[in-house]
Amino acid sequence: MESWKRRLRMGMVGGGQGAFIGAVHRIAAALDQQIELVAGCFSRDPANTKLTGAQLYLDPARCYDSFQAMAEAEARLPADKRIDFVAIVTPNAAHYPAAVAFLDAGIHVVCDKPMTCSIEEAEDLVTRVEKTGLVFALTHNYTAHPLIRHARELFRSGRMGTVRKVVAEYLQDWLARPVERDGSKQAGWRTDPAQSGVGGALGDIGSHAFNLAEYVTGERVVELSCDKTTFVQGRRLDDDANILLRFAGGAKGILTCSQIATGEENALKLRVYAAEGGIAWEQENPNYMKLYRLGEPVRTLGRGHCDYLTPEAMAVTRTPAGHPEGYLEAFATLYVGAVEAIRRHIDGKPMPTADYRFPTVHDGLRGVKFIHRAVESAQKGGVWVTL
Ligand SMILES: NC(=O)c1ccc[n+]([C@@H]2O[C@H](COP(=O)([O-])OP(=O)(O)OC[C@H]3O[C@@H](n4cnc5c(N)ncnc54)[C@H](O)[C@@H]3O)[C@@H](O)[C@H]2O)c1
Known part of the structure; x- marks a missing residue:
């Protein structure tokens, strides 16, 4: 059939x-x-x-x-x-x-x-x-939030001009204490290199921030320099990392990820600044995105507005504007x-x-390379490594 x-x-x-x-x-x-x-x-x-x-x-x-x-x-x-x-x-x-x-x-x-x-x-x-x-x-x-799809179109179509600066953050605090020693199943394997891989916060959430930055801008990271830390004593993997990024098209970026950032829940944020405009989006408030155009007042775009969003964004919105969509809907998309x-x-x-x-599997390979290169850079004192 x-x-x-x-x-x-x-x-x-x-x-x-x-x-x-x-x-x-x-x-x-x-x-x-x-x-x-x-x-x-x-x-x-x-x-x-x-x-x-x-x-x-x-x-x-x-x-x-x-x-x-x-x-x-x-x-x-x-x-x-x-x-x-x-x-x-x-x-x-x-x-x-x-x-x-x-x-x-x-x-x-x-x-x-x-x-x-x-x-x-x-x-x-x-x-x-x-x-x-x-x-x-x-x-x-x-990558499946409607406003992320919209942002992607804005940058990739050239409407924003050349991308110059990318700021990708993913901050949490749930590993601020050694919860892996108190029986947290999720913390247990995430802090065990045999089950998690070479990255702690870097692999768990840094990989999402990296993927989102490349997805929205359409620019590939070609070099990075990483400083990683394990703040919780006795933990075997990083719980915080700060990375400088160089993109193929000349843009520069900062990627920071942390699971010890006291007060933060699931603060994935992306800001991209290009020659003619920029965007700022936060996954904890995913139905809205700031749109900047040089010399113009800041605008707040809402999800679900067919009069100004791209078809790519409208194709993945399920409810009218004002009825919030979020994590689960994007996952479903x-x-x-x-x-x-x-x-x-x-x-x-x-x-x-x-x-x-x-x-796809190609994005998967990019993510795994990102984690390994970031760890390599940090282990060598933050030297620039190619990706
Ligand atoms: N995309 C996201 O937003 C997101 C969020 C959280 C976790 N994750 C990823 O999802 C994966 C799981 O994370 P989690 O937090 O749900 O972990 P978890 O520990 O809560 O669940 C893992 C499950 O896998 C089972 N399992 C382990 N080995 C198995 C095997 N060999 N065969 C069958 N089952 C097995 C465990 O019994 C458990 O039920 C990880 O790779 C994590 O990075 C992604």
């Missing part, structure tokens, strides 16, 4: 009882009624997987003890039963082996960030995705983009060439 006549079937790896982002992915996938969750390996603990599966009304036969068993069993099911794609929402270190298992089984992948723990793994995923032609969507969810690409693949239709509607 053509995929357009049915919902896509989704599997999930990670997202068991007590997990954070798995539930967000399930809500996002459900929002636009294009996707049905039918299988999962929600934890390394089979009892947790069974319980999670039961609470999600899944067939117990499709709740698997390991992601390897899940990939093999799903690939053996008839085409009208097996999952079309899997969402990988485990701690970072499991992203790579899980992605390989499902790509090898011919199953499309949606994966959370950072894509892998090493550059070699990231490059290998690029090769596998290119070889198989399967869809690989990376959930840098902030990435799923809409990925679903359309997967449907095209299933139905043998041409794939979009440059799909900005979801970050």
Whole structure:
């Protein structure tokens, strides 16, 4: 049956009882009624997987003890039963082996960030995705906010002039104390290099700020200099970093990320200044964006105004202006983009060439390189390194 006549079937790896982002992915996938969750390996603990599966009304036969068993069993099911794609929402270190298992089984992948723990793994995923032609969507969810899509069009169309300065911040305070030693599951693996990779705050949130800066400006970072710190004694990874950026087109930037910034919740902010204008956007107030034009009064753009927003922004807004949308809707928008690409693949239709509607395996490789180069620069005393 053509995929357009049915919902896509989704599997999930990670997202068991007590997990954070798995539930967000399930809500996002459900929002636009294009996707049905039918299988999962929600934890390394089979009892947790069974319980999670039961609470999600899944067939117990499709709740698997390991992601390897899940990939093999799903690939053996008839085409009208097996999952079309899997969402990988485990701690970072499991992203790579899980992605390989499902790509090898011919199953499309949606994966959370950072894509892998090493550059070699990231490059290998690029090769596998290119070889198989399967869809690989990376959930840098902030790229899907309507006003971010609008900003992207403003800079990429040249309407703002040459980009000169980029300020990307991602500040939180939830690791200001050593909560990893008090049993916080999320803090535990994020501060463990074996599960998180070489970056702490750098990998967890710096990678989002980096991705957003390149996404909106269309400019690639070519060099960086990083100063990273571990403020909480005994912690093994950075919990704060300050980075200078040089972009290919001549722009300069600052990227700062921190998980010990007392008082901050989830303060991802992006400011971009070009020769003719600029923008300022904050994810905690995502329905509004400041627009600057040189010599003119500051304007505040709202989400959902078809008279002045670009079609790219209007295409991803669901409710009229004044009815707030946010984190979950943007997450769902990435799923809409990925679903359309997967449907095209299933139905043998041409794939979009440059799909900005979801970050790809190539963006994943950029992010992993950013983390590694930033760590390398910091370890060498802040020397400039190329990216
Ligand atoms: N895009 C975002 O905004 C965002 C936000 C938070 C987390 N994340 C990313 O999502 C991922 C998960 O983060 P989290 O905070 O939900 O972590 P978490 O610890 O809350 O949940 C991880 C889940 O994965 C399961 N798991 C671990 N290894 C597994 C395996 N081998 N097979 C099956 N299940 C396994 C755990 O049991 C748990 O249920 C991380 O990569 C993180 O960087 C992204």
